[in-house]
Amino acid sequence: MWEKIIDIWDGGGWVMIPLALLAFMTYATAFQVLLYLFTTNLGKVNEEVWKKWIDNPEEGEGRVGEIIKYAMLGEGMQKNIRRRFDEVRLSVTGMIDRRVIFISSLVATAPLMGLLGTVIGMLLTFYGISQSGGAETAEVVADGIRKALITTQTGLTIALPGVFIVMVIQRKKHALEACLSRLESMVLTVSKAT
Numbered sequence: 001m002w003e004k005i006i007d008i009w010d011g012g013g014w015v016m017i018p019l020a021l022l023a024f025m026t027y028a029t030a031f032q033v034l035l036y037l038f039t040t041n042l043g044k045v046n047e048e049v050w051k052k053w054i055d056n057p058e059e060g061e062g063r064v065g066e067i068i069k070y071a072m073l074g075e076g077m078q079k080n081i082r083r084r085f086d087e088v089r090l091s092v093t094g095m096i097d098r099r100v101i102f103i104s105s106l107v108a109t110a111p112l113m114g115l116l117g118t119v120i121g122m123l124l125t126f127y128g129i130s131q132s133g134g135a136e137t138a139e140v141v142a143d144g145i146r147k148a149l150i151t152t153q154t155g156l157t158i159a160l161p162g163v164f165i166v167m168v169i170q171r172k173k174h175a176l177e178a179c180l181s182r183l184e185s186m187v188l189t190v191s192k193a194t
Helices: 002-011 013-039 047-055 062-071 078-130 135-193
Strands: none
Touching (some): 013 135
């Protein structure tokens, strides 16, 4: 099996090296963002616990506890709480947005890199056709078409899962923003009552 994989890899030519680096950068960054999103406890703590923490911020735990403590720091004026939540929102989602743009750029680059390999393979094919030399020509043509197809397939294989991962990240980010909005609303409601 490994021999077959190495043979296919070798058949793609030098374009396979930048494709491999592109895939590594894409998925390493994507999994880093996903890990961040899945380990945050914003959506994992129920709102009854949030209410207890808002009433007594020192008991707050994890990221939610930190946000509540920060939002209710000093004077609990509505304007200050809103400003602090805007800072938290910008801090949390800003990093995600920057990474999503980077990942999306890499995902868009993968098919283009595959297309580069396709063009190189087709140039080899046309070169083989122009050199009318019998059996040798057929071998050069077959090798050119092989390079063209392998790199195209590799570029698409890198890009398609990347598109779905970006969609998952976006969905998790929206859920995170919704949790922050609910938490902000609860903190503002409590601060209004006091």
